[in-house]
Amino acid sequence: LTSCSKFEGDQTVPAFIRVDSIGLKITSIDQGSKSAYISDAWIFVDDELIGAFELPCLVPVLYQGNHSVTVKPGIRLNGLINLRSAFPLFTSITQNLRLIPDSVTVVKGSVINGKVTPMVQYAETTTIEVTEAFEDAFYVFDTTTNSQLDMSLTPSGTPFTFEGDHSGMVTLSDTLTYFEMYTDEKYTLPRQSTPVFLEMDYMTSIPITIGVYSYSSSEIIQHPVLVLTDMPKWQKVYVNLTPIVSSQTSATSFRIFIGANRLESDPAGTVYLDNIKLIHQ
Incomplete structure (x- = not known):
């Protein structure tokens, strides 16, 4: 996976965003099983792509203070490890997080099997x-x-x-x-x-x-x-x-x-x- 860091002003010490895992929440019985394999997190800060990272991930970013962090769930297309994409049929996770240099901020979610796990759903546009x-x-x-x-x-x-x-x-x-x-x-x-x-x-x-x-x-x-x-x-x-x-x-x-x-x-x-x-x- 490739990634890039975003510099903000003269900041030289990064803050860190941590994503342990991402789960799928089923909202109706017609959607079937909650089984999913979300392998990657596509991370954006203030709508700017930081990069795509294999889960679990600890991502350095040169931002500080309150920022909008969006995580798009990523999959392996056709099961191929070298062919990855944000999955357009799931929703994204957007949270307002306080980023502090040299500190870790965890994307919030429920603790499942010892991992903080934010949840996505099938998008409203998904059939x-x-x-x-x-x-x-x-x-x-x-x-x-x-x-x-x-x-x-x-x-x-x-x-x-x-x-x-x-x-x-x-x-x-x-x-x-x-x-x-x-x-x-x-x-x-x-x-x-x-x-x-x-x-x-x-x-x-x-x-x-x-x-x-x-x-x-x-x-x-x-x-x-x-x-x-x-x-x-x-x-x-x-x-x-x-x-x-x-x-x-x-x-x-x-x-x-x-x-x-x-x-x-x-x-x-x-x-x-x-x-x-x-x-x-």
């Missing part, structure tokens, strides 16, 4: 088209005709469940080597580089492909967007669908698909999924 927590057998996904097997649920109480009673799971074997599901409805999604994301929690021992089907009056096209490699522990990913959706100017609607393909050289493996959300501005 949540899909939320799937796999708590019952009625999914918002259908298995495609290409798939050799269906999604199932983890047994209640198993350690493989991310949260709640169940997560989604599918196991590929020597004879069942391909799985694919897509949303049971088509969605009209915004273009012109308007942010469109798929967020989900996953754990897998085989690669997962995520993408969209685009539908126009003359054709249906499958567009793979991201391949997630094996991940032995639960991980949140924010898949950036904005470029592919905006590029399909003739499409009238879209479905989201998630697939897994076991190659002959691969051992049998299982994909676990939870808290899938299709969100956009």
